[in-house]
Amino acid sequence: MHGKRGTGADGVDGSRRSILGGIGGTTLLPLRKVVPAGGARVLLKLESENPTGSMKDRMALAMIEAAEADGRLGPGGAVVEYTGGSTGVSLALVCAVKNYPLDIVSSDAFAREKLAHMKALGARLEIVPSESGRMTEKLTRDMIEAARVIQARTGGFWTDQLNNTDQIGAYHAMAGEIWDQAGGRVDGFVQMVGTAASLRGIAEGLRRRNPGIRVAAVEPAESPVLSGGPTGAHKIDGVGAGFVVPLWRADIADRIELVSTEEAKAMAARLAREEGLFAGTSTGGNVVAALRLAERLGPGATVVSVMCDTGMKYLSK
Secondary structure: OOOOOOEOOOOOEHHHOOHHHHOOOOOEEEOOOOOOOOOOEEEEEEHHHOOOOEOHHHHHHHHHHHHHHHOOOOOOOOEEEEOOOHHHHHHHHHHHHHOOOEEEEEEOOOOHHHHHHHHHOOOEEEEEOOEOOEEOHHHHHHHHHHHHHHHHHHOOEEOOOOOOHHHHHHHHHHHHHHHHHOOOOOOEEEEEOOOOHHHHHHHHHHHHHOOOOEEEEEEEOOOOOOOOOOOOOEOOOOOOOOOOOOOOOOOOOOEEEEEOHHHHHHHHHHHHHHHOOOOOHHHHHHHHHHHHHHHHHOOOOEEEEEEOEOHHHHOOO
C-alpha cells in the first residue's frame, strides 16, 4: 500500500520524479482457488507490480545506492554483474536512470525475454553457454568468473549479488510492508532460495515482529544442496545455484521444502488459469511449498509467500 505522497512546486509527486520511485509498495493478495480446504490463509506479495515486473528492483536499487553512499561507485563509474536474468534487468533499469554503463554476464539457460529486456535498457551482455538450457553449479561458477574478468578489465563496480549484504536491508523494508498489509498477523513465510538475500531479509524482518513465525526455504528437488543432497540440474529460473550460496545461514529457515521443476511449472499454470496471476516457475515453487505449510498450520493461521515476477518474462519457455 502506498502512503500519501507530497507534490513539489511543479505539481510533480516528489517520490516519483523517476521510475525508481515506483519500486516497492506492492499489493498483498489472498489466494482464493488453489488453496486447500481447511488450511491457513495464504497471501501472495505481488512483486510483479515493480517497474521491471520483479522483486529484484528492490535489491538492485539498494546495492547501487549503498555503493554511491560509501564511494565505491562514483559519477562516471560503471557496473558489472552476473545474473540469471531478473537482477540484470533490475540493474539495467537503475543504471539507465542513474547513467552508469552496465556489463551483464548471463546465459542461454535463462528466458530470452530477460536478455532482451536488459539490452533494451542499455546493458552490454556476455552470454555463457549452458548444458542443454539447464541451471547447474558449473554454469553459475562460469558466469561468476566471466564477471570477474570483466571487472578486472574495466575497473567497474561489481555488485556481486551472491555476496552483497547491502541488498538485505531492502528486504527488511519489504517485511515491514508485508506485516502491515497482513494486519500484524503472519504465522508463516515461504520463499525459494536464489542468493538467499530475500528469504534472509524478509525472515529477519518478520521474526522481529513475531519470533514464533515458521519460515520455510524452498529449493529445486533436482538440486537439493541446502538439504545436504547432491548438486544437480533444473529449469527453475533464478534459484538453485547448485551450491550452498554465501548469504545462506542454516538458522534462516525452520525447514527446507523440495519442489521439482515439474511441480513448479504446474503450479505456475494453475495460478494463471485459476487465480489470474501470471507468474514464473519460481513463484510456482513458492506457492507449492506455501500450500504445504498452510495445511500444517491449519485454519486461523496466515502464510505469506511471494510472486517474484511476471510471467511475461517467460513466454518463450
